[in-house]
Amino acid sequence: MGRATLEKNPRDVASMFDAVARRYDLTNTVMSLGQDRFWRRATRAALRIGPQDKVLDLAAGTAVSTVELATSGAWCVAADFSVGMLAAGASRDVPKVAGDATRLPFDDGVFDAVTISFGLRNVVDHAAGLREMARVTRPGGRLVVCEFSTPTNRLFATAYKEYLMQALPRIARAVSSNPEAYVYLAESIRAWPDQTQLAHQIADAGWSSVRWRNLTGGIVALHAATKPLR
Ligand SMILES: C[S@@+](CC[C@H](N)C(=O)[O-])C[C@H]1O[C@@H](n2cnc3c(N)ncnc32)[C@H](O)[C@@H]1O
Numbered sequence: 426m427g428r429a430t431l432e433k434n435p436r437d438v439a440s441m442f443d444a445v446a447r448r449y450d451l452t453n454t455v456m457s458l459g460q461d462r463f464w465r466r467a468t469r470a471a472l473r474i475g476p477q478d479k480v481l482d483l484a485a486g487t488a489v490s491t492v493e494l495a496t497s498g499a500w501c502v503a504a505d506f507s508v509g510m511l512a513a514g515a516s517r518d519v520p521k522v523a524g525d526a527t528r529l530p531f532d533d534g535v536f537d538a539v540t541i542s543f544g545l546r547n548v549v550d551h552a553a554g555l556r557e558m559a560r561v562t563r564p565g566g567r568l569v570v571c572e573f574s575t576p577t578n579r580l581f582a583t584a585y586k587e588y589l590m591q592a593l594p595r596i597a598r599a600v601s602s603n604p605e606a607y608v609y610l611a612e613s614i615r616a617w618p619d620q621t622q623l624a625h626q627i628a629d630a631g632w633s634s635v636r637w638r639n640l641t642g643g644i645v646a647l648h649a650a651t652k653p654l655r
Pocket of ligand 1: 435438439442483484485486487488489490506510524525526541544547548549
C-alpha cells in the first residue's frame with residue numbers, strides 16, 4: 426500500500442505509515458527544513474507537564490514526539506496503530522502501546538495530559554478521537570493538538586500551497602521510503618479545518634477553554650484545551 430486517500434480508511438492509513446516508517450524521522454526534518462524540532466519543543470511547553478504527570482502521546486509514530494515530551498521528566502507513553510512506526514522507534518526508551526485513537530486501550534481519566542502531533546488529521550473520525558482523548562484524561566487535565574494548519578499571510582499561503590503540491594512530493598521521492606504517502610500528506614493538509622474550525626470541533630468534543638497559537642506563520646497551529654472539572 427503506497428498511500429491512503431482522503432477517506433482515511435484505517436487499514437490504508439496504518440499500512441501507509443508502516444511503509445513510511447524506515448525513513449520517517451529524516452524525511453520530516455528535511456521537508457520541514459528543521460522546523461519539526463521547534464514544533465515539538467513548543468508542544469511540550471504548551472502542555473505544561475512535569476515529573477508529576479502521566480502523559481499520553483497519541484499517534485506517536487516512531488515516538489520522536491514522545492521523547493521530546495519525556496525531557497520534562499513526565500511519564501510519557503507512546504500509542505499508535507502502526508506497528509511499523511512503533512517498531513522503527515524501538516530504540517527510543519519510552520513505553521509504547523499499539524492502539525487505535527478511536528478506541529483507546531486505557532481506562533477513564535488516567536492521564537494528566539494528552540497530546541497528538543501531526544496525527545489527528547489522519548484519524549478517520551477525528552471528532553471521535555478528540556472524545557476518546559477527553560475520556561482518558563482526568564478532570565482538569567490538559568490537551569494539546571499540534572497539527573498543520575492555515576498560514577495567516579495570504580501571499581505566503583499561496584507560496585506554501587505551491588510547495589505542498591509541487592515540491593513536497595518531489596523531495597519525498599529523493600528521501601522517503603514511501604514517496605506516495607507525501608501526496609496524501611499534501612492533500613490532507615489542504616482539506617484540514619483551519620484554526621477556528623478546529624477550535625470549535627475540539628469544544629464540541631467536550632473540551633473547555635480552547636485556544637490556539639500559530640507556529641511558523643500558521644503552517645502549524647497548537648490548540649490547547651482543558652478537560653472540564655464536571
Ligand atoms: C505523521 S505521523 C506523526 C508521528 C509523530 N507524532 C510525530 O510527531 O512525528 C501520524 C501517525 O498517526 C498514526 N495514526 C493515524 N491514525 C491513527 C489512529 N486511528 N489510531 C492510532 N494512530 C493513528 C499513524 O500510524 C502515524 O504513525
